[in-house]
Amino acid sequence: MSTVVQTKVAVPxxxxxxxxxxxxxxxxxxxxxxxxxxxxxxxxxxxxGKSTIASAVEAELFxxxxxxxxLDGDTLRAGLNSDLDFSAAAREENLRRAGEVALxxxxxxxxxxATFISPHQAGREAVRRVVGDDFHLVHVxxxxxxxxxxxxxxxxxxxxxxxxxxxxxxxQAYEEPPDADLILDTSGADVETCRHTLAGFIRxxxxx
Ligand code: ADP
Numbered sequence: 536m537s538t539v540v541q542t543k544v545a546v547p548x549x550x551x552x553x554x555x556x557x558x559x560x561x562x563x564x565x566x567x568x569x570x571x572x573x574x575x576x577x578x579x580x581x582x583x584g585k586s587t588i589a590s591a592v593e594a595e596l597f598x599x600x601x602x603x604x605x606l607d608g609d610t611l612r613a614g615l616n617s618d619l620d621f622s623a624a625a626r627e628e629n630l631r632r633a634g635e636v637a638l639x640x641x642x643x644x645x646x647x648x649a650t651f652i653s654p655h656q657a658g659r660e661a662v663r664r665v666v667g668d669d670f671h672l673v674h675v676x677x678x679x680x681x682x683x684x685x686x687x688x689x690x691x692x693x694x695x696x697x698x699x700x701x702x703x704x705x706x707q708a709y710e711e712p713p714d715a716d717l718i719l720d721t722s723g724a725d726v727e728t729c730r731h732t733l734a735g736f737i738r739x740x741x742x743x
Pocket of ligand 1: 585729
């Protein structure tokens with residue numbers, strides 16, 4: 536364990552912010568749990584399979600003794616981010632908070648499976664910067680027509696009827712990530728194959 540150092544941090548509107556750093560470091564936690572911690576950021580269209588794959592991988596690695604959790608966009612919007620709407624500024628803030636929460640969990644030793652449509656490259660890059668090391672971008676890719684056919688939450692039906700303005704893929708474009716660390720093609724591979732691929736990727740990337 537290392538000694539405690541408190542360093543002043545520049546925060547707009549606040550002058551005296553000294554984040555407290557305990558002596559139980561991320562490294563200590565990683566050694567205790569036998570794996571590195573960090574963030575696996577799953578981006579993709581609604582219905583592409585982010586939640587399905589994340590839950591399957593979480594269950595597999597949890598059973599294998601990993602400290603792992605899913606950070607789900609809708610769950611965050613139901614609680615911490617319930618004050619935010621879907622305007623451009625609120626979407627940016629939604630992602631900013633998601634990145635900060637993911638970082639806190641990573642510092643606490645977790646592998647975080649973050650499932651956010653996150654349609655814009657700029658937003659994803661901002662989260663990558665906040666999280667720093669041990670951030671891995673996974674593009675859960677599916678053809679739009681497959682997502683519309685699956686429509687697990689009935690959102691495409693409503694968006695196509697004009698009830699949800701700016702719904703990603705319908706009223707608003709999804710920017711394909713040019714910097715994905717892994718692509719899971721759920722139009723071409725079943726859930727089991729995607730689970731196996733992502734679990735293997737995590738075992739490799741988060742090895743101590
Ligand atoms: P998202 O979280 O990206 O909005 P969901 O996981 O909620 O998407 O829904 C994806 C739907 O697609 C589920 O009904 C799932 O059973 C189905 N599906 C079909 N093939 C796959 C696949 N290879 N991976 C993940 N989901 C798949």
